[in-house]
Amino acid sequence: MSWYKPADTGYATRRLLAGWGHGARLLLRLFVLFGASFRRFGLVRDQIFFLGNYSLAIISVSGLFVGFVLGLQGYNTLQRYGSAEAVGLLVTLSLVRELGPVLTALLFAGRAGASLTAEIGLMRSGEQLSAMEMMAVDPVRRILAPRFWAGVIAMPLLAAVFSAVGVVGGYVVAVPMIGIDSGAFWSQMQGGVDVWNDVGNGVIKSVVFGIAVTFIALLQGYEAQPTPEGVSQATTRTVVMASLSVLGLDVILTLLMFSL
């Protein structure tokens, strides 16, 4: 078997483990730097401004459209069973439990994650990170940690905005357009939505997604090959890996939270 060398498998395994080790160590350092980031809150604030405020428009417009569509489709099915009033409950539960956190994380990965990767990858290829190390400034503490915590803070807020705007979108479709009674719309929703089980678990989900997306974006940028192709590949990988891990984590979290 000349085409198979055991050394290749060994090398691939070792590289995979080393990659995981690098990632895990970076994640641990980012968590440890929680206090350090907040002592210089100016850095985190500027990143929240960049990641959060600039994403607000795309998030609220997407939330409104998703709310419209959920309202229309939900009504279409529910009116066959004579329970069109439950459309508010359907819209809210779908948004708060699943679509709010997941779609926000996907949009966040595309809108903010990609730009984080490109920014840090270019810093690496321009040797700015090495220059900082030469000046005894830790790039993880100065560059990565504020971005990480800004992403972790911004993501749940964006997801909440998405869900809230979506609920309003569902209301706009159901009550003025279709003509469902406003009181029945809200009371069905309030009867079926639980603060801790539904809203609270949705917030937990969005925090987990925020950690995952921001961390993947930073890691890809930090480990990018310092060439133009390397940065472009890292940006692509960020979007692909962040989206896949958000969807995968969502399955796991849903199984843990809602399967009873």
Place this chain on the structure above:
Amino acid sequence: MERSRNDVWVGLFVLVGLAAVLFLALKSANLLSLNLQSDYRVTAKFDNIGGLKPKAAVKSAGVVVGRVETIMFDDKAFQARVTLALESRYAFPKDSSLKILTSGLLGEQYIGIEAGADEKLLAAGDQVTATQSAVVLENLIGQFLFSKAAEGNGAQEAGGKK
């Protein structure tokens, strides 16, 4: 700490996010009305609870007066033991009776309270003895078939004697 122009916008962003969480908690999950009312617990045993679930409504005259808290199986009496949380502002006579009812043809099941005539009132920890189980469709069909079959047998026997 240094101030910057971004402070205002980041502050607004955080406020908008928190307002969204608050909106979801208050408007869609109705946090206030759930937690501000105190309630008292009453237990009841049912032969069969059908499709009753925890958090189902307890209604009297159609008005929601409480919620089903827990449903357990009592392996001494072989019955279901249901704990109800009734709102403190509503009092019921001690001999009130409970029924498991269904809202609409295919709707959720809930517990209906019918007030009795006792002068003493239900207090926390009391057990309601007068209960009526859920209507189970299979049992109804079984009874119907059984009574039909009995009629048929009766007619045959009557015919045979002639």
